[in-house]
Structures are given as structure tokens and as C-alpha cells.
Amino acid sequence: MPTASDAAPPLLSALSGRRPATLPVWFMRQAGRSLPEYRAARKGVGMLESCLMPELAAEITLQPVRRHRVDAAIFFSDIMVPLKLAGVGVEIVPDVGPVVAEPARTASDIDRLTRLEPGDTTPITAAIELVTDELATVGSVEASWTPLIGFAGAPFTLAAYLVEGRPSRDHLAARALMHADPDSWRRLMAWCATISGHFLATQVDAGASAVQLFDSWAGSLTRADYAAHVAPHSRAALAAVEGRVPRIHFGTGTGHLLEEFAVGADAVGVDYRTPLDEAAARLPGVPLQGNLDPALLAAGDAALFAHLDDVLARGRSAPGHVVNLGHGVPPTTDPDVLTRLVERIHRAHAS
Amino acid sequence: MPTASDAAPPLLSALSGRRPATLPVWFMRQAGRSLPEYRAARKGVGMLESCLMPELAAEITLQPVRRHRVDAAIFFSDIMVPLKLAGVGVEIVPDVGPVVAEPARTASDIDRLTRLEPGDTTPITAAIELVTDELATVGSVEASWTPLIGFAGAPFTLAAYLVEGRPSRDHLAARALMHADPDSWRRLMAWCATISGHFLATQVDAGASAVQLFDSWAGSLTRADYAAHVAPHSRAALAAVEGRVPRIHFGTGTGHLLEEFAVGADAVGVDYRTPLDEAAARLPGVPLQGNLDPALLAAGDAALFAHLDDVLARGRSAPGHVVNLGHGVPPTTDPDVLTRLVERIHRAHAS
Numbered sequence: 001m002p003t004a005s006d007a008a009p010p011l012l013s014a015l016s017g018r019r020p021a022t023l024p025v026w027f028m029r030q031a032g033r034s035l036p037e038y039r040a041a042r043k044g045v046g047m048l049e050s051c052l053m054p055e056l057a058a059e060i061t062l063q064p065v066r067r068h069r070v071d072a073a074i075f076f077s078d079i080m081v082p083l084k085l086a087g088v089g090v091e092i093v094p095d096v097g098p099v100v101a102e103p104a105r106t107a108s109d110i111d112r113l114t115r116l117e118p119g120d121t122t123p124i125t126a127a128i129e130l131v132t133d134e135l136a137t138v139g140s141v142e143a144s145w146t147p148l149i150g151f152a153g154a155p156f157t158l159a160a161y162l163v164e165g166r167p168s169r170d171h172l173a174a175r176a177l178m179h180a181d182p183d184s185w186r187r188l189m190a191w192c193a194t195i196s197g198h199f200l201a202t203q204v205d206a207g208a209s210a211v212q213l214f215d216s217w218a219g220s221l222t223r224a225d226y227a228a229h230v231a232p233h234s235r236a237a238l239a240a241v242e243g244r245v246p247r248i249h250f251g252t253g254t255g256h257l258l259e260e261f262a263v264g265a266d267a268v269g270v271d272y273r274t275p276l277d278e279a280a281a282r283l284p285g286v287p288l289q290g291n292l293d294p295a296l297l298a299a300g301d302a303a304l305f306a307h308l309d310d311v312l313a314r315g316r317s318a319p320g321h322v323v324n325l326g327h328g329v330p331p332t333t334d335p336d337v338l339t340r341l342v343e344r345i346h347r348a349h350a351s
Numbered sequence: 352m353p354t355a356s357d358a359a360p361p362l363l364s365a366l367s368g369r370r371p372a373t374l375p376v377w378f379m380r381q382a383g384r385s386l387p388e389y390r391a392a393r394k395g396v397g398m399l400e401s402c403l404m405p406e407l408a409a410e411i412t413l414q415p416v417r418r419h420r421v422d423a424a425i426f427f428s429d430i431m432v433p434l435k436l437a438g439v440g441v442e443i444v445p446d447v448g449p450v451v452a453e454p455a456r457t458a459s460d461i462d463r464l465t466r467l468e469p470g471d472t473t474p475i476t477a478a479i480e481l482v483t484d485e486l487a488t489v490g491s492v493e494a495s496w497t498p499l500i501g502f503a504g505a506p507f508t509l510a511a512y513l514v515e516g517r518p519s520r521d522h523l524a525a526r527a528l529m530h531a532d533p534d535s536w537r538r539l540m541a542w543c544a545t546i547s548g549h550f551l552a553t554q555v556d557a558g559a560s561a562v563q564l565f566d567s568w569a570g571s572l573t574r575a576d577y578a579a580h581v582a583p584h585s586r587a588a589l590a591a592v593e594g595r596v597p598r599i600h601f602g603t604g605t606g607h608l609l610e611e612f613a614v615g616a617d618a619v620g621v622d623y624r625t626p627l628d629e630a631a632a633r634l635p636g637v638p639l640q641g642n643l644d645p646a647l648l649a650a651g652d653a654a655l656f657a658h659l660d661d662v663l664a665r666g667r668s669a670p671g672h673v674v675n676l677g678h679g680v681p682p683t684t685d686p687d688v689l690t691r692l693v694e695r696i697h698r699a700h701a702s
Contacts, residue, residue, distance in 0.1 A: 170645070170646070170678065170681075171646075172645060172646045172649065172681050172683075173649070175644070175646035176646045176647070176648075176649035176650045177650075178646075178650075179646070179647060179650035179651075179654040179658075180649070180650040180651050180654060219604070220624075221624075222623065222624050222626070222644065223624075223626075224626075253570070253604055255606070255607050256606050256607075256624055256625070272573065273571075273572075273573050273574075273607055274607070275573070275574075275575075293526070293573065294521070294523060295521070295522075295523045295526035295527045295529075295530070296527070296530055297527075298523065298524070298527035298531070299527045299528075299529075299530035299531040300530075300531050303530040303531060307530075327521065330521075330523050332523075
């Protein structure tokens with residue numbers, strides 16, 4: 001009989017549709033500005049630069065595991081990192097977000113862009129090896145080690161930044177291009193899928209035990225446009241690690257796209273707006289991740305824990321449930337709230 | 352037998368669930384930056400100031416009716432105008448949006464705020480009288496005059512700005528307050544509903560023939576939160592003009608809230624993400640407004656008109672259909688595209 005510590009970590013059990021004794025939890029953006037140790041580590045270092053410094057990226061990835069005892073590390077990276085590695089001129093401007101030096105608006109812009117190859121991923125591999133070395137010794141009641149989740153932005157999100165040149169609310173230029181010049185759009189998206197898939201595969205090659213493909217902006221699309229002009233490319237990116245590790249697919253404001261998100265993925269992350277029991281009814285057999293409302297993190301423990309109980313109860317409808325937020329940790333979050341939340345989730349019965 | 356010109360304008364027929372011979376169309380944000388005559392008229396005049404200069408506000412309201420021959424004017428105003436009239440310190444900062452000098456974050460902030468009374472609406476009344484004087488003589492094939500639609504921001508949108516102090520993506524502070532201190536939240540929302548309802552009633556008193564309540568930010572809410580903490584207040588605002596004129600209720604990203612939006616309203620504006628036939632199936636008997644994707648305005652006439660045909664076909668499922676965008680006119684829109692769109696919609700058969 002194996003000892004408890006030889007079993008699969010709860011995250012991987014839940015992602016394969018089982019109900020481990022302990023409910024697994026991690027938080028999107030857990031490695032980030034809510035932690036004082038993160039702010040100290042990042043002092044004076046630009047966002048994209050920090051992602052490419054292996055020791056720093058590893059340290060930041062590990063901070064929330066050490067502090068909160070979450071059931072997974074999420075690799076500290078940025079949606080724009082694979083673009084930067086490919087040679088795209090991009091920087092993260094404080095209070096603005098990603099800014100692309102030369103937005104790709106025309107067929108010839110896209111021709112030029114899509115000739116770029118995925119760049120040298122040595123710093124990513126090095127960081128992941130440092131992370132997984134430490135995680136091999138960080139266990140829980142059920143397993144002797146903690147998994148690392150790899151991360152990439154989905155092709156539409158990359159394309160939206162490349163076309164718009166900066167964050168936008170409705171991605172009008174990107175969505176207009178999709179209809180005005182579907183061939184160029186397809187070339188752009190196919191390239192983004194290659195870049196995104198390559199970035200996921202790099203992380204799995206280096207030791208990541210799961211991946212999450214995150215589509216920040218897909219919520220701006222109609223379901224018809226998503227299905228016709230976006231989904232095939234997200235599936236191509238996910239296919240880059242098919243059969244190797246569980247693949248979580250997540251987007252915000254994508255309640256109307258859930259069924260599409262489930263195709264080609266092993267689990268679906270659910271935005272806080274869609275109750276998990278509704279999501280489970282729409283996605284039979286699909287493990288779900290989510291979906292605490294980040295706003296509740298600042299509403300006091302009584303309101304937060306009542307909300308948690310509701311989310312956990314609804315999550316029982318899914319074959320596996322990875323507890324998470326329905327969006328990233330707000331930078332202003334008191335980290336002690338997250339630690340208490342993890343403790344409470346670990347004390348809850350998984351089924 | 353009445354002549355055609357004595358009949359109700361197509362907008363009002365469609366809003367009462369009939370199918371006029373000509374499909375009515377107007378565009379959210381039709382009075383705005385897409386028009387060169389608007390940019391000329393606004394030169395050197397701040398946004399909120401321009402809303403309170405009766406001749407200027409009337410001129411701007413009328414510009415798109417003259418240019419595009421749309422079937423309704425929408426009163427040129429801003430969501431923040433009723434707050435400014437009540438004495439709240441607010442300004443529209445270019446490239447930022449509305450900024451509130453003293454955000455209302457605590458129970459005592461809210462006490463202070465909610466002692467304010469709706470302010471002097473003389474400039475609103477004066478502007479509307481100028482507008483309706485001209486619209487009385489602007490007719491179509493079916494009617495000898497053109498209706499004016501009054502406009503107000505919904506209580507949640509006002510409250511989100513008041514709590515956050517500026518535009519935000521997820522309205523975390525407002526939504527945290529809702530759960531952390533439901534009593535203060537209720538007082539804040541009740542006050543916002545009074546302000547919003549008063550602003551709608553002012554416009555109807557002065558001659559508006561319909562109103563639209565616009566909830567910019569309700570899409571950030573779960574359906575449960577919307578139903579419990581927001582809907583009663585939006586209904587209170589709409590009740591201020593109940594039985595007097597048709598009331599359109601619209602929000603962006605609110606596909607998951609459509610049924611809630613229909614209660615207490617006479618018609619529902621549908622975001623471009625929800626196909627109109629789906630909306631009609633979910634809201635039997637409810638006239639619908641919408642829902643062209645604004646991104647298509649920049650995609651060329653072929654793609655735009657194919658999209659229009661699809662929207663019109665789906666709109667036939669609704670008892671009445673007011674053609675509009677599923678969000679506001681983007682500032683970069685070529686106004687000639689809008690004019691051609693109106694012509695094409697007017698040539699389409701209404702049923």
C-alpha cells in the first residue's frame with residue numbers, strides 16, 4: 001500500500017476528474033503585487049526583465065507556495081514574454097500595460113511579424129528547473145511534492161495586443177481586422193498559436209505538471225466569432241502539450257463561450273460570473289477551476305467565507321474542482337486573507 | 352383616415368412591440384466624436400460643461416439626426432451630469448474618464464453624499480425644449496416628427512464611479528462594499544436611483560418621448576448580486592417615468608442578466624455578444640434594441656452589410672426591433688458608414 005505521500009498531488013487528481021481528500025487551491029496572480037516579498041524582489045526591475053531572470057522568476061513563483069501553502073505554483077511570467085522572446089518590440093508600461101512598438105494592422109505588417117521564430121527560451125527552462133527543484137520537497141498531507149503550472153496567453157489575447165498596440169476595452173481594431181481581412185487574421189492567429197503552444201511546451205519540457213492557457217480578451221467576442229476565428233487557434237496552442245499534462249483553459253467574461261473553451265482542454269477555468277453548478281451542467285464530465293469573486297477578498301472574512309461555502313457547494317457538481325478565484329488576485333489584497341482562505345479550503349471536505 | 356405623417360414614429364411603434372413599415376434605427380453615442388461637426392462644436396469646451404450649455408447640448412443632440420436621418424435623437428448628456436448637478440465634485444479627465452474628487456468609501460462618506468438633493472435642472476429642460484422644437488418638424492415617411500430619447504446612467508454605474516472614484520475594470524471596491532456593508536450600499540444605491548430617476552423624469556417633463564437607462568458596469572456583477580443588490584434600484588429609477596414613455600434598459604456585457612434587465616422596463620437593449628434571436632427566446636414579448644457589433648463599422652461595407660442582414664433576420668424573432676449598435680459608436684468611426692447603414696436599414700423590410 002503506498003503511503004499518502006506517494007499519491008498524486010490534489011491538483012492533478014482534481015484536474016483528472018477525481019475528488020482528492022483535500023480540495024486543491026491556487027490563485028491566479030498569486031505570485032504578484034499582493035505580496036510584500038514580491039514587491040521587494042521586483043524593486044527596480046522591469047516586469048518583462050524580471051520574467052527573464054531565472055533566479056528572480058523562480059523566487060517569485062515560489063513565494064506564494066511558501067506563504068500560503070497553495071497546492072500549485074503558477075509560473076511567474078507575462079502574456080507578452082513569448083512575444084518578446086520572438087523579437088517583438090514590447091514593453092510593460094506602468095499604469096498602462098503592454099505596449100507594442102509597431103502594431104500589426106495590415107497584411108504586410110502581419111507578413112513581417114509572422115516571419116519571426118519563437119526565440120531562445122533558455123531563461124524559462126532555467127527558472128522552471130529551479131522552481132521544480134524546490135517544489136519536489138514541498139508536500140501536503142496527500143503528496144510529497146507540489147506541481148508547477150505552466151502558463152501562456154491565448155492566441156486571441158496575443159493578437160489583440162499585437163493589433164491594438166496596447167490594452168483596449170473592446171479590441172475593435174483586432175475584431176475589425178478579423179472580418180475585413182480574414183486571411184491575414186488567420187495567418188496572425190496561426191503564428192500566435194505557434195508562439196503560445198511553443199511557450200507551453202517549453203514549460204512542460206522543463207518540468208511543469210499542468211498548463212493554463214489564459215484568454216484575457218476572448219470575452220469581447222461573440223460566440224460565432226470565437227468559434228470561427230479564434231477557437232481553432234487556441235486548440236492548436238493547447239494541442240502542443242496534448243497527452244503530456246492536464247490543460248486548463250480560462251478566460252474572463254467568457255460565460256457565453258464556456259462550451260467552446262472546453263473543446264481541446266482537460267479542464268475549464270470559470271469566471272466568477274458563472275455559478276459552478278451552471279458551468280458543470282453545461283460541461284458534463286469536465287473538471288472545473290474557480291470561481292471565487294475577487295471582490296469578496298476585501299469584504300471581510302464573514303462575507304468571504306459565506307461566499308466560499310457557496311462556491312464549494314456548487315463545485316460539488318463538477319467531477320473535479322480546483323478552487324481558485326474567478327479572476328486574478330487584486331494587487332491591493334491583504335495576503336493574510338489568502339492564507340486564511342487556503343486553510344479553510346483545506347479543512348473543507350472535498351466531497 | 353389619418354395620413355401617414357400622423358402615425359406614430361417608427362421608434363415608438365417598435366418600442367411598443369409593433370412592426371412599423373420602416374425599421375427604426377439610432378446609434379448609441381451617435382452624438383459624439385465620430386462627427387466632425389461635433390468635434391468643432393466641442394472645441395475648447397469641457398465635456399460636463401458642454402452638457403450644461405443648452406444651445407450647445409441641443410445642437411450636438413441634433414447633429415446626427417440631420418446628418419444620418421436616424422429615427423431618434425438621444426439627448427446629449429453624460430452619466431455624471433446628474434451627479435454634478437447634485438453637487439458632487441466630478442470632472443471628465445481626457446484619456447481617463449470620470450474622476451470623482453472625494454470617492455464614497457465609508458458609511459460616513461455615504462451619509463454625507465446621500466444628503467445631497469438633485470440639483471437645478473434648468474439647463475437640461477432648456478436644451479430639451481430646443482431639441483424637441485426642431486424635431487417636431489423632422490419627419491420620415493411614416494411620421495411628421497422625430498422622437499427624442501432621454502438618457503441616464505443606472506444606479507450601479509453611478510455608484511461604481513462614486514465608490515471607485517474613476518473608471519475601473521472590475522469595480523472591486525464597489526462590489527466589496529456591497530458585501531461588506533450592505534446597509535450603506537443600499538443607502539448609496541437608493542440615492543443613486545433617486546438621482547437617476549429624477550434625471551429621467553426631468554427629460555420626460557421637458558419633452559423626451561422615450562428614455563434609456565444605461566448600466567455601463569453591471570456586466571461585472573454575478574446574476575445573484577445583480578438581483579439582490581442592484582436590480583431593485585434600477586427598477587426604482589425606471590419607475591420614475593413608468594406609464595409615461597417607453598423605457599429602454601441597456602447594459603454591456605450583461606448577457607447573463609438579460610431576464611433581470613427586462614423587469615420594470617418596456618424594451619431591452621442587447622449587447623452585441625448575445626444574438627437577438629437568443630435574446631428574444633429568453634425575453635418573450637419584449638421589444639429589443641440592438642445589436643450590431645461596433646467592430647464591424649470598420650470592417651468594410653461587405654462585411655458590415657452581411658452582419659446587418661444577420662442582425663435584422665435574428666431581430667425578426669422579437670415583437671419589436673429598434674436597430675442600434677450593441678455598444679456605442681467608436682470615436683474613430685467614419686460617419687459616412689453610419690449614414691449608409693441608416694439608408695440600408697430603412698430600405699430593409701421591417702417584417
